[in-house]
Amino acid sequence: MAEEFDDEFDGPVKRFLFVNRKAPYGTVYALESLEVVLISAAFDQDVSLVFMDDGVFQIVKDQNTDGINIKNFSRTYRALEGYDVEKLYVEKESLEARGLSEDDLLVPVEVLDSKALSELMNAQDVVISA
Amino acid sequence: MTYTLDGATIPADEEGYLSDLSVWNKELAGLIAKDENIEMNDDHWEVVNFLRDYYEEYQIAPAIRVLTKAVKKSLGDDKGNSKYLYELFPYGPAKQACKIAGLPKPTGCI
Secondary structure (H helix, E strand, O other): OOOOOOOOOOOOOOEEEEEEOOOOOOOOHHHHHHHHHHHHHHOOOEEEEEEOHHHHHHHEOOOOOHHHOOOOOHHHHHHHHHHOOOEEEEEHHHHHHOOOOHHHEOOOOEEEOHHHHHHHHHOOOEEEEO | OEEEEOOEEEEEOOOOOEOOHHHOOHHHHHHHHHHOOOOOOHHHHHHHHHHHHHHHHHOOOOOHHHHHHHHHHHHOOOOOOHHHHHHHOOOOHHHHHHHHOOOOOOOOOO
């Protein structure tokens, strides 16, 4: 990306929703999705994230990856606020099925049931599932 | 490419970002800066140290817009603006300062 004095991006702004459905480690989906989120945000797009199914584990507190020799990137989710990505949603059913609550998560989220999530998805220009 | 410091060869990628972030030290930072035609002063170090703290906390190198905002929040309006940061790092504050700080290329720079 070219670095310019002008911080404002004048191009078209689309509503992007990234749906994260997989556990954070074992596949590259979670990390790759996070990188695309950061790039989208750097281009001043309107970005929202959903965590559902095993994807809720991506934002669980106190992750420790020492045993699998992979970088613990969970703290990067806390940088999203600085990128003006503040619309984070978690599916209620996924959270409950895993015995988790909002208190177990490392970033502030809005918990929505699957019906509300479906409406959220319908309101987007682009939905990317990973 | 590689850097040579005190007879040791330190590997970096083709753009000069360190391959192993853990080998970073102040001497190496000075050497990378020299390669970028930057003479490090206290103002440069302040930004480089800020970036290292940011990376420690969030595990990423911030995009320029995010860096500017974070610097503003932490070091004030005088320093948290593009003009000030570009004067220190003419070829791009995020890219150049991250390289000198021993961090990866900022996410969001393609």
